[in-house]
Amino acid sequence: MTIKKLFQLAAGFAIAGLAACSGGGSASTAPKVKVSIIPLPARLTETPDSFLIDKQTVLVAASEADKQTAGLFNEYFKNISGFALKVQDSAARNMIVFSSMPAAEKGMPETYRLKIGKDQVTVEGEDAAGTFYGMQTLIQLLPLQQAPSYWIAGVEVFDQPRFSYRGLHLDVGRHFFPVDFIKKYIDLMAMHKMNTFHWHLTEDQGWRIEIKKYPRLQEVASRRKETMEGHYEDQQYDGKAYGGFYTQEQIKDVVAYATARHVTVIPEIEMPGHSLAALTAYPHLGCTGGPYEVGTRWGVYDDVYCAGNDTVFTFLQDVLDEVMILFPGKYIHIGGDESPKTRWEKCPKCQARIKAEGLKDEHALQSWFIRRIEKYLNDKGRQIIGWDEILEGGLAPNATVMSWRGTEGGIAAAKQHHDVIMTPGDYVYLDKYQSLGKTEPIAIGGFLPVSKVYVYEPVPETLSPEEARYIKGAQGNVWTEYIKNSEHVEYMVYPRAIALAEVLWSPKDKRNYDNFLERLKTDLPRLERKGVNYAKHVFEVRGIVESDGKGGVQVKLDSKLDGGKITYTTDSSAPTAQSSAYVSPIPVTQSGVVRAAVFQGENQYGNEFRQAFVLHKAVGKTVTLAKPPHENYNPGSPFVLVNGIEGVKEFNDNQWAGYSGGTMEAVIDLGDSTEIGVLGLNTLGNKDQWIYPPKQVNFYVSKDGKHFTEAGERKEIDGRGIIKIRERLKKPVNVRYVKVVARAVSKIPEGAPGEGSPAWLFVDELIVQ
Incomplete structure (x- = not known):
């Protein structure tokens, strides 16, 4: 199923009598779409009027710039309809007028006004760019299917960009x-x-x-x-x-x-x-x-x-x-x-250049280099x-x-x-x-x-x-x-x-993501019409792994696809339209893979959600960090360190807590006295991207959360990709609290990428078994 077909209903394609329309048609059978414009205009008012564009419609443009804009509109329109419109200097009615304001009357560059009435469409720009952008808005009001005539919904638009x-x-x-x-x-x-x-x-x-x-x-x-x-x-x-x-x-x-x-x-x-x-x-x-x-x-x-x-x-x-x-x-x-x-x-x-120019160091030399080039370009205007x-x-x-x-x-x-x-x-x-x-x-x-x-x-x-x-x-x-x-x-x-x-x-205050997604449903078929290989993730099923509030984890699923049905499996098998329908968060009770997808009928849309879980005794428990991760690699909550998910080596899954130098210290509250025998954590080695395994990891245990006893230590840790550190205790112990302290490499060694800078320390799942 094509994306255009998939979104016809959601995008508001109110198409009546399409078969009759394609054979000759009339105003009553001409297709029409709801008003849906990206980017959202500064001001838009819908009116009861509509304009019928057909083979008798004339494009009016006086200046060379406006004729160029009219020509681009005609090129697009012919690609959709199969026929081109006449371009003239003037007309009495049934016309689309492209008009850039005279220089003396110009306001803010790129501003335009669009008015769609019964007998005339006017696209008026403060400059040629404004007229062009008004034309792009007009295009978004056109249906996509081939027909001998089209209705364009009545609107009045005043629009200008927030940024130049x-x-x-x-x-x-x-x-x-x-x-x-x-x-x-x-x-x-x-x-x-x-x-x-x-x-x-x-x-x-x-x-x-x-x-x-x-x-x-x-x-x-x-x-x-x-x-x-x-x-x-x-x-x-x-x-x-x-x-x-x-x-x-x-x-x-x-x-x-x-x-x-x-x-x-x-x-x-x-x-x-x-x-x-x-x-x-x-x-x-x-x-x-x-x-x-x-x-x-x-x-x-x-x-x-x-x-x-x-x-x-x-x-x-x-x-x-x-x-x-x-x-x-x-x-x-x-x-x-x-x-x-x-x-x-x-x-x-x-x-010698540094000395001759009285520069402080090599950084000042780069600034001198840039200034010299800038002066040359400035002299050329x-x-x-x-x-x-x-x-x-x-x-x-x-x-x-x-x-x-x-x-x-x-x-x-x-x-x-x-x-x-x-x-x-x-x-x-x-x-x-x-x-x-x-x-x-x-x-x-x-x-x-x-x-x-x-x-x-x-x-x-x-x-x-x-x-x-x-x-x-x-x-x-x-x-x-x-x-x-x-x-x-x-x-x-x-x-x-x-x-x-x-x-x-x-305008900043008009932006709304849910509203944007609704308009995007109309816009994506336009990309398909242009042969764009766009990514279809935005409406795929999304999963959020969260605490269930009872010391465990659960998976909450969602999709922005109108009319979509989410189904899932917990036995690692691929979900189908006949799999269990999602109605409430899915509890994670065993190691394995939760998979989910969204369907319209028998057709799956976008990537499926697939998440592997490794169950251990710290999963879903409370974690406290002595110091938050760096803002660039902060997954948002310490919970990700005990959510049963092992982060991937590409570190693109928002599972890793990243520290630039320094120390990661975490305390896990297991809730009750628990027998444990193995402690561990996952870390990452990717020295080309300045990511080093910790130079030292220490594990501690406590019954009261105040007095900790060392339970293990690791040094001289090395490797590439995901490094799984596991420390087996000499004998099992009953404790409630576990502390993990991982110390980052303070300075990247000479000759390595990023030499002299603090190394990144990435930590993911904290393991208690």
Whole structure:
């Protein structure tokens, strides 16, 4: 069953006499849909009037910009209906008018008014972009099936964006995507009123933009000998050469395509780090002179542009000169993130630069590097954007900061009165897992469902109203280490990008997640019509494991699918439409797997819920932590440490309590005196991502919760993936309380990723047997 069919009833497809309509039809048989618009308009009023669009309807547009918008509407309409409408300068009635306000009358950019009456539809924008967005709203009022005529519900809309910057990013350095897909990506952005495409064009693993003055960028830097296969920690490679780049003509074509859809394309040319591919083509640009090799593994490389070498700046200025011709927009993104100082610390040229410029250290040298590039671009009438690392060592005078490492960088920049684009990883990194389903394609880690994207608020509460003005918007980022093809990009981006579009366009006080889901049911068939391989998790069955209030655990199930029936099993077998119907929380009484799915008729929708449980004596009991986990890896309650669920190695299941250095100390109250013989915990080893097993674990027992006796100790713990620590007591004891103390590695050793930083300690299930 297609998603369109699945949601016809829920989306309000009031279709009368469709068979008669398709054969010639009349006004009485023309299809009509209920009003459902994403992103939610600032003001919308439904009226009793409706407009009938048929083969006699005329599109009226006077200016060239409005004719372009009318043409895009006509292109969409013909794809749906099978026929195009006439475009004229004027008409008497039965017309759809596209009109941008004269320059002298303009108000806030991108504002539009839409009015649908009996004889006329008017789409009036404060500028051409506003008219275009009004046209996108009009499209959402059209039915999707082919017919000779359509009713459009009567509405009056006044609409304008909350934020001026509404962006989506795409990394084409790790994996390369064809021009046709880039255009489709831009189309989908424009469909939901996103206006900025951040095109990440250069990376350690590949240079993707043709620079005519430096042909080895195309010949050498655009190709790597092989690519990582599987997850980073597997350290497997496919042994296959990989490459690709966009010609300048292709880039001009994409930019023109985006401009027609009021999308600004911002190119990113990484510097001083993430530049290994360029160094491979031109080794003299690095501190060591090479030889170098285009990156084949993911992560951060020590080799960066040499800040003490003037030829580096000649090269980058030449590159930027060609980039500026191709991209006429205001901004050039220069990266600035994850640039190790290892080579600079030992490079005579870089050290001489530090001395000559009177700089404090290598961080100040990076700031000097960024400032020099900024001055060059400013002199050419352009502005730079950089990731929040450009704050380190002093911020360039006119730079816009893209805050990705949480919100702190954005807050700091706004307080310095610099423009900010918010891109915090916890809320808008669309390369993270979006479902806890066990069949999800590989992703970088973490868990970011649609619901979490939707509740994101780009303006930090700590900013004053004056400082908040510098938050220009936000952006969803799509890093493609684990995203190999266009279909996978679509799967990761949609519908999460739709949620972000509403966050950035609609008034904050009007946003409501349940209402958004109702409108999304109408919007998803539009994605299907466009051939988008979107993820279908948002309506799948969801399970919440919680305390039953009696010292045990239970599973509560839910689904947002209208008319869906949830069924489940507790014997590890696959649920069917005939399995036990869910009516109340399911008690967990034995080790095994609880599985559940939602059905409409015999058809299952989305991933099934599947959760394995390991029953032991601490499951469901009360846990007290001496110190809460770090905010980035806090599952919300200590209960997850004794819920019978063993977290997965990808740590994307919200089961792990993470500590950055320091100590995890937990006390379990078993409720009554209980005989125990084994104590344990699960921890994680993933040193490439700075996660280390604890350097020491101690177990204690007590009868009264005040006086504890040591029951076991573990040191010299090592390993990769999930590490299960189990300490067997010399003899069973009867106690009520168990204390577990795990001490993190305080400093990552030299030479390892993240050297010198506190190691992450991840702890999951605390075991009592």
